[in-house]
Amino acid sequence: MCGITGWLDFDRAPAGRRAIAQAMTDTMSCRGPDAEGLVLDGPVALGHRRLAVIDVAGGRQPMTVDEDGHALAVISYSGEVYNFTELRTELQGYGHRFRTRSDTEVVLRAYVQWGEEFVHRLNGMYAFAVWDVRRQELLLVRDRLGVKPLYYQRLPHGVLFGSEPKAILAHPDASRAVDEDGLRELLAMAKTPERSVYRDVHEVRPGHLVRVGRTGLTRRRYWALEAREHSDDLDTTVRTVRDLVDDSVRRQTVSDVPLCAQLSGGLDSSVVTAFAARALHERGDGPLRSFTVDFTGYGEMFTPNLIAETRDLPFAHDLARHAGTEHRDIVLDTAELTDAHARAAVLRATDVPNGSGDFNTSLYLLFRAIRQHSTVALSGESADEIFGGYPWMFHPEAVQADTFPWLAFLHNEHALSGLLDEGLLKRLDLSGYRRERYAEALAEAPRLAGETGFDQRMRAVSYVHLTRFLQAMLDRKDRMSMAVGLEVRVPFCDHRLVEYAFNVPWAMKTFDGHEKSLLRAAGRELLPDSVLQRRKVVYPTVQDPAYEHTLRAEFAAMLADPQAPVLALLNVDAAREQLRRPVGEVSISVLRASMEMAVQLNSWLSRYDLSLRW
Incomplete structure (x- = not known):
């Protein structure tokens, strides 16, 4: 999986600044605990931290390909290309000779063979940088759905880049400022493609590549969702979805290290787990390991709500028995969820604060526990966005x-909500910002000729979820998993499946009157009745009152500290009034999220030494 970083500067060659390149690379150590590498070549520095998954012995990076003793290109690569075996065979037909079994070398030689058009041949999740020695150009590439992150900041004569903002921030020329637009993006709860919270730091947009040379920086889209007529009948559509899911899962169960599944007992993770268990059994590699998160006392404390009618554990156990997995429950207690070191690790992993609190901390702790048994995990992420x-x-x-x-x-x-300074809140105009970003997203959505009304609206809504909501979900999963050196694969993000399902009419996606009807039908033969009948629930959150008591104590201490940097953004009187509201009040979810956000925002401003500019 790995973490990548580096920079290109045609004015000041990095070759004489190895310590800076090393510091940038060191920030990626969690993403790559197995090995590190650093290449400085003229105007470019490429850093790499490796999590060894394929060809453990031979896949070291950065990797160079030579011809007649001369370097042609160097790559720093993160991710997995699942069709690398087929590509290797094709490239061997063109005369390429391989030194390793890794997909990294396949990607690098594919670039040498086909230039930047090679991206159309890749099936996988990836973010990488290729230094073309001959052309003296740097190519930054991100996968179609944006499973793997990649950020960059322009320099007057080049660019800084990294898998995470922290790698860029380790460079002395990086911007460490947050302006009004950055704060809007932080609070909006809608991730805008290309934008980051940090001023001048951008994401490589999913399905795009960025080329940087002496003449400047250019961006190009190589993939986007397209509106196409869907002519298959229901039976054919279900069969096609089943075949695409099966093929994607089979490709993603290939690993030279222990593999498992993250299982919630919901439809999405159950489909992935069941298909993976069958694939491993047929290869003689089973049983598949599976893991579910739960909380101490959760069974007694659980209260159904609007988006979580049932708890996960009973359904996960049903699926594990049905599919024959080697199952383990990861049970977390409130002390773990409020542990200062764990929460600091989460903030460090995300590089930005958020109000999700234990939502992220529990995922981090779950992945940390899984990492003791497996290096690769399969996840059901993105099925909700694809199938509705x-x-x-x-x-x-x-x-x-x-x-x-x-x-x-x-x-x-x-x-x-309820805590921001009124003047700042008026200046930010978050509602207006969201409306503008939503209008942009709708305007991007592809249209099918002759499609109108509700069908057209649901196509646009699906597009917005795939390009905005999904980005936040994938980013969360990537950061929490890579913080502990765990590779999480998402079979539903196979672009072939996404392209096909995107064009299935909404009426067919919900043909039986329930959510994700198409996926449920595709997985029916492999799932127990309990899972097939279960309604959608969100990732669980702790309901122990002790968690809120601890949070309130932290929030009160922050308000009492005159040096707390977040106070400049808050209505302190309103914040103190919020603390007087009783624990467990009906509207407490909003208050709890707001307190979480304020505490994290304060820690972020302090630890990242940021300047607020507006």
Whole structure:
């Protein structure tokens, strides 16, 4: 999987600044605990930290390909290309000779053979940098769905880049500022493609590549969703979805290190787990390991709510028995979820604060526990966006709103609701910002000739989820897993499946009147009845009152500290008034998220030494 970083500077060659390149590479140590490498060649520095998954002995990086003793190109690569075996065979037909069994060398030689058009041949999740020695150009590439992250910041004569912002921030020329647009992006709860919270730091957009040479920086889109007529009948559509899911899962179970599945007992993770268990059994590699998160006392404390009617454990156990997995429950207690070191690790992993609190911390702790047994995990992420699984997709007012459907469904709250300084809140105009970003997203959505009304709207809503909501979910999963050196693969993000399912009419996706009807039908033969009948629930969050008591104590201590940097952004009187509201109040979820965000924002401003500019 790995972490990559580096920079290109035609004015000041990095060759004489090895210590800086090393510091940038060191920030990626969690993403790559197995090995490191650093190449400085003229105007470019490429750093790499490796998590060894394929060809453990031979896949060291950065990797160079030579011809007649002269270097042609160097790559620093993160991710997995699942069709690398087929590509290797094709490249061997063109005369390429391979020194390793790794997919890294296949990607590098594919670039040498086909130039930047090679991206159309890749099936996988990836983010990488290729230094073309002959052309003296740097190519930054990100996978189609944006499973793997990649950031960059322009320099007057080059670029800084890294898998995470922290790698860029380790360079002395990096911008360590957050302006009004950055704060809007932080609080909006809708991730805008290309933008980051940090001023001047951008993401390589999914399905795009960035080329940097002496004449400057250019961006190019190499993949996007397209609107196409869907002519298959229901039976054919179900069979095609089943075949695509099966093929994607089989490709993604290839690993030279222990592999497992993250299992919630929901439809998405159960489909992936069941297909993977069957694939391993047929190869004689089983049984598949599976893991589920739970909380101490959760069974007694659990209270159903609007987006979580049932708890996960019973359904996960049903699927594990049905599929024959080697199952383990990871049970977390409140002390672990409030541990200062764990919460600091989460902030360090994400590089930005958020109001999700234990939502992220529990995932981090789950992945840390899984990492003791496996190096690669399969996940059901993105099925909701592809097949229509979120409750707000079935809420007419949310679908027709002038803002993102999930925000309309959640009453347009923001991450510091009730706590922001009124003057700042008015200046930020978060509602207006969200409307503008939503209008941009809708305008991007591909249209099918002759499609109107509800069908056209649901196609656009699906597009917005795949290009905005999914990005936040994938980013969360990548950061929490890579913080502990665990590679998480997402079979539903196979671009062939996404392209096909995107063009299936909404009526067919919900043909039986429930969410994700198509996926449920595709996996029916491998799932127990309990899972087939279960309704969508979100990732669990702790309901122990002790968690909120600890959070309130941290929040009160922060308000009492006159040096706390976040106080400049808050309405302190309103924040103190919030603390007087009783624990467990009906609207406590919003208050809890706001307190979480304020505490994390304060830690972030302190630890990252940021300047606020507006």
